[in-house]
Amino acid sequence: MKKIKCPTLRLNVVTLFVLIFCMPAYSATKSKPSQSSNDFYLSLGNLCEYVGKIQTDSNGGKNFCSFTPSLSLNYDYFVIPDFALSPEIGATLPKSGRDSNIKTMTLYALMNGKYKTSYVNFIVGAGVYLTRIWGPGGDETLNNGNSSDSFPLPKDPVYTRNFIVNLGVSNEFSQDISGELYTYIFNALKKEDRSFSLGFSLSYHFGEIL
């Protein structure tokens, strides 16, 4: 089976998003010159964690994006006509697999500022990103040198807690649907373990229900 090369895949993804975000922008701004009423919305997307940071095979390949679905709730509260405070809480679904022993999921709470322009909305924010890691306990027999040994598996859940910076852009495709591209920056001020997660989401807007 022919393996898809990463650069090609990346180019396609970038092209796709440029098309998605640029094409509806003009028409969206024509139909809605200024949407500045408070708004509650639900977002569904995918989070590509720690891009380029993780080895994915024995030949030194690194990660770009894996399937990590995310779900979040947001509320835009307009302080001035073009600027909204946009608190957000969200989570990625639990992942397990390979030997199905370890499970991880993430929870995040962000306080974003959203600046609306005629074309796209710019989003800057910060918040807390929790990673929950847990396992079933017990032992797992694995190779060890020239024989095998039992190694304990983790049991009780542990939460890591990171302060993250969020940068993103969003665009309204219609009155009810919008899309967003964003990046979470981990350890922004520390080069040693600075990391980036990239994400995209589609949102359904419920309007001013609160």
Place this chain on the structure above:
Amino acid sequence: MKLMAALFLCFAAFNAQAFTLNNSAKLVFAQDEVTVNVAGGFCTNIGITDTEFLTIVGEAVDQFWNKAPTSRLKLRQGQIINVATAFHTDTICTASTNCTPNPTIAVTSDILVSCNNNSANFTSSSILGVTIPNNISGTTILGSLVMINDMASTQFDTKTHAEKVAIISHELGHAFGLGHSPVEDSLMYYATVSQRTRLGRDDIDGISYLYPKQQPISGCGTIDLNKSGPNFWPGLFIGVSIIALAELFRKKSKASTAI
């Protein structure tokens, strides 16, 4: 909404990884920074000098473990130190079914990497290193010992520089509490692979499980005001953000009242 519900249900397929611990007590270092020292004057068969060995240790910590974004543990390259000859010649465990650490070579603090030529430690030339936290208090690791195979038949000297870095880094993983991983793309996989350049996802989960990062607030809800501390800038950001938000709301409510 139906479309979103359908998409949500599609997320039933998962993927993930698995790491293990090197003991059931979940032993960990208490401190966030652990120094890795090299025992000087012992390595005769692994094809590198003490200085090169220390350089490899530095690369091992910087290239791998220190890059985990969700872990608070940072390993630091130490220095070449003089230790008793027993570190070069003794067994890592006393003779027993389960490994009881040899008390004569207990590491006082942090991690010590030493060449060793005892055949009881290396029953095969393909075993490149053995590691054990050998100075423990309760569930806290005080000191760990990494022994690199320095027997005449060692295969360590045939490895490339990058492989040596990865091997040392793998052993350091054992030194701070991780066991093996069943996943080949993980540094803690039991065998070397052709190219090891980064941590695997399993490694990041493992070190984060043992040493979870706790930003931006540390301890019992206190914000770290030590400027050199890891939580100073995030704490400052949150503080300034709260004040700015309060000011915005105050101005907005003032404006509403005026109208």
